Amino acid sequence: MEILHLVLRNLLARPVRSLLTLLGVLIATASMVLFLSFGEGLRRSLFQELSRVGPAIQVVPEGTEGLGFGGYPEITPRQLAALQEAGQALGVRALVPTLFLARGGFDPQTSFFFQGLPPGVGPDLLYPGVRAREGRLVPTEGGAVVGGKVAKRSQLSLGSPLRLSPQVGLKVVGILEESGGLADNLIFVPLAPLQQVLGTENYSAVLVALNPGQKAEEVARALEAAVPGLKAQTTGEVMRFAERALRISDLVRFGISLVALIVGGLLVANTVMMSVYERIREFGVMRALGARRGFIFRLVVLEALLLALLGGTLGLALGGVVSFAINLYTLDQVGLALSAVTPRLSLFALLVALLLGLLAGLLPAYHASRIPVVEALGRV
Amino acid sequence: MLRAENLSKRYRQGEKEVVALLGFTYAFPRGATAVVGPSGSGKTTLLNLLAGFDLPSEGGVYLDGLALHQLPEDERARVRLKHMGFVFQQWNLIPTLTAWENVAFPLLLAGRPRKERQEQAFALLERVGLAHRLHHLPSRLSGGEQQRVALARALALDPPVLFADEPTGNLDAESREQVAALLFEAGKERTLILVTHDLELAARAERILYLKGGRLAREEVVQPAG
Structure with a gap:
């Protein structure tokens, strides 16, 4: 019969009310865990992906830094020539101009992402480790190499036709093995047909592969100095940029889940306050017997904390289960685990739940401990 | 020894001032002292002040020379825990705790280890004839049984002063007799202050104080029966 035992007895004495409050906290915590797990999942996938990317530097038009793969093609052939000249002088391994085109809607099932590569360059230069499962690894003139997941999803096989526009069509000449990375969802095609479809001679980005011993930061700054109007970003810079963007989105998502958390907190406060009002005489007796x-x-704060901790733990578990279910779907659809319940997210969720309980318990606890003994005992 | 000196309590009721107790002075000796009087005579107010539940408007309460009325709330609680026991009319057991846990509650407040709490609570409940009710919740006990649990709880820390406020008010004849016998038995070796309407019960005390209109009207020394 320690103090925690007393608290537990009281919660169990009103099981339905305690359970309903617990459910409120559970749902609030689960929704927060889920909201924030998307940020954690994106962070994890992104960094895994970026750490696998071959080229150490991406050159993009100024103002489209970050993850500007899909930016409007603004790098002109003249700028590319200047880059190649500067790159040769710096002794880089390869300089690959590339172009992106997205076809389809919001549904990953019906969308196609094309990446244009110069003649003779295969996807393995940009995504180390990818291998052809069938046919060729390097796209040919009029021939595309398809990522493993796209091929499976759209039932493409060697020789299947691909239409980029009414005028431009290609045939599948190679299918890649699934590697669990971004390349699984891409279709690699020669640059020329993409430029024809987009009506431009420009490129979206130029990817720079370095020789061993070359320092990415130094090469990037030298390239920027050589060709004005372009931004050369190293993988490290992209990671920092992505981290910043993710932090902002974390805050936004936490803000949204705060609504559920506040409602959960008010539920706990309401339950504990009601329980305090019902037990005023009991507290009076305790004080009369000598309780300070x-x-x-x-006693009262612990009651709120226990409700919040139990609800928070169960909410965390529920969030984990739902996150797992979401990942099963997204892994199947786009090959990425979008949601992750990481240890730091779990710890954060439990701390938030405890803080919630503490805040919800303070006022009722203060009230309960200040009632004059004679009033509490009804002896006025 | 518990001593009240010129004890007065005044309340404000709107514009009116109500005098609940006026100039009460008495030194309670060892043994049972009954406090009787009609409703509104100041019995409950007197008990509230003696126990330190409330503070007097004038005068003071001294327990072995310690000025109880000058202590802060938490200190008064500490004094109650160590030196006073209480039996109320409505039993006032903690509803979520079993009989033995209720008896052990003051021992918990005093920081006694679990084993000691349990042993002592079991022994006290046996002493009041409830060895077969140790693990029952108050809701499963009769009024008389609840009052006996309350008495066992009041004796848990063996306090020198025992307060009983209408302890038999809600009980049937048989339970009343059982509780009264236990109460006066416990009162032999300590200061028992018994507030009651029941003159028959009061007559079993060694002294009776008659309150009227908030004043001590008279003191009667009774020859205890038997």
């Missing part, structure tokens, strides 16, 4: 104010205060 601090004892009553602790």
Whole structure:
């Protein structure tokens, strides 16, 4: 019969009310865990992906830094020539101009992402480790190499036709093995047909592969100095940029889940306050028998904390289960685990739940510990 | 020894001032002292002040020379825990705790280890004839049984002062007799202050104080029966 035992007895004495409150906290915590798990999942996938990307530097038009793969093609052939000249002088391994085109809607099932590569360059230069499962690895003139997941999803096989526009069509000449990375969802085609479809001679980005021993930061700054109007970003810079963007989106998502958390907190406060009002005489008896104010205060705060901790733990578990289910779907659809319940997210969720309980318990606890003994005992 | 000196309590009721107790002075000796009087005579107010539940408007309460009325709330609680036991009319057991846990509650407040709490609570409940009710919740006990649990709880820390406020008010004849016998037995070796309407019960005390209109009207020394 320690103090925690007393608290537990009281919660169990009103099982339905305690359970309903627990459910409120559970749902609030689960929704917060889920919201924030998307940020954690994106972060994890992105960094895994970026750490696998071959080229150490991406050159993009100024103002489209970050993850500007899909930016409007603005790098002109003249700028490319200047880059190649500067790259040769710096002794880089390869300089690959590339172009992106997205076809389809919001549904990953019906969308196609094309990446244009110069003649003779295969996807393995940009995505180390990819291998052809069938046919060729390097796209040919009029021939595309298809990522493993796209091929499976759209039932493409060697020789299948691909239409980029009414005028431009290609045939599948190679299918890649699934590697669990971004390349699984891409279709690699020669640059020329993409430029024809987009009506431009420009490129979206130029990817730079370095020789061993070359320092990415130094090469990037030298390229920027050589060709004005372009931004050369190293993988490290992209990661930092992505981290910044993810932090902002974390805050936004936490803001949204805060609504559920506040409702959960008010539920706990309401339950504990009701329980305090019902037990005023009981607290009076405890004080009459010799309990100090601090004892009553602790009793009530612990009740709120216990409700919040139990609800928070169960909410965390529920969030984990739902996150797992979401990942099963997204892994199947786009090959990425979008949601992740990481240890730091779990710890954060439990701390938020505890803080919630503490805040919800303070006012009722203060109230309970300050009632005059004679009033509490009804002896006025 | 518990001593009240010129004890007065005044309340404000709107514009009116109500005098609940006026100039009460008495030194309670060892043994049972009954406090009787009609409703509104100041019995409950007197008990509230003696126990330190409330503070007097004038005068003071001294327990072995310690000025109880000058202590802060938490200190008064500490004094109650160590030196006073209480039996109320409505039993006032903690509803979520079993009989033995209720008896052990003051021992928990005093920081006694679990084993000691349990042993002592079991022994006290046996002493009041409830060895077969140790693990029952108050809701499963009769009024008389609840009052006996309350008495066992009041004796848990063996306090020198025992307060009983209408302890038999809600009980049937048989339970009343059982509780009264246990109460006066416990009162032999300590200061028992018994507030009651029941003159028959009061007559079993060694002294009776008659309150009227908030004043001590008279003191009667009774020859205890038997």
